[in-house]
């Protein structure tokens with residue numbers, strides 16, 4: 342039976358960027374000792390106090406259908422968090438609770454793009470973006486960000502990419518995979534371009550608690566952008582709750598009302614006990630967020646120390662998020678060749694840059710997601726491997 346064109350072409354060419362990740366998984370399943378530095382998942386589990394709140398809620402009976410827009414108290418807590426962090430008055434009606442940031446990204450594209458409309462996003466990008474856009478029926482269009490600009494996009498490139506059928510631009514700061522954090526000037530440049538082309542701005546802020554240098558600025562905080570921005574947030578990275586699938590969209594009330602309608606006809610909300618656990622987690626305040634981010638802060642410092650001792654791999658010090666992007670072009674290999682050889686020869690799995698778009702070709706992304714000493718040892722091996730590739734034969 343013929344399936345829809347939409348689903349059959351979700352990942353054209355059969356490549357979805359996860360090849361090295363899947364190969365590493367298969368090697369691990371076959372009993373091989375692989376250091377897994379591909380995926381953005383903490384090496385700690387969800388805090389037991391959060392699990393306690395989940396357990397109390399479930400045993401207390403919150404296991405039926407939950408309110409579709411989200412439990413009122415959680416929507417209020419998210420609204421208060423956003424108000425505090427953006428200075429923009431945000432209430433319950435500006436918030437929809439979603440099954441993770443991923444569902445937020447999909448829903449936000451459904452809300453802003455009709456079938457065939459162009460949905461822009463910045464390259465390098467989080468691996469799922471093109472498929473998420475296609476799943477929503479829109480057409481993915483990339484806007485390049487250059488290593489020499491610290492992977493921050495230029496307004497002129499957005500204008501050049503945005504044709505008459507463009508409806509939205511998705512940005513992500515702090516950025517996966519590059520670790521770039523957009524400053525005010527960058528956001529203002531983006532703002533001018535989206536105003537000129539009358540685009541919705543979709544702002545993926547799932548790494549907003551992982552800041553190593555500079556501070557997080559949400560475009561919702563820029564007055565000219567508040568009414569055209571949909572913020573996508575999540576408990577996954579901030580509270581090590583990746584498996585709980587709890588996130589949100591924050592935006593203008595009218596857009597949220599329609600998004601609630603979409604949720605009614607698609608996800609039907611998020612489990613009540615998960616939402617109660619998320620509420621408990623948010624109530625613990627910044628201290629818990631800092632605790633969850635701390636291992637990445639430490640490993641980022643370790644990575645800079647190790648990488649500064651060599652001169653083959655070029656590093657753009659990550660300002661945020663849980664990854665390090667390395668330029669491997671001096672080895673003469675592509676990112677994919679480097680990642681494949683490193684996995685083959687040293688059992689270390691990293692993501693090839695090209696998984697994140699053409700602008701990241703010649704790079705690899707290293708996730709800082711194993712315990713400190715294993716992370717440092719893996720990075721040292723990686724540096725020795727890179728140096729050996731450059732050594733005269």
Ligand code: PMP
Nearest residue numbers: 381441442443467517547575577
């Ligand atoms: N956006 C970015 C940039 C991500 O890296 C991820 C997860 N790796 C997500 C969104 C989705 O996260 P979740 O659905 O777990 O909230």
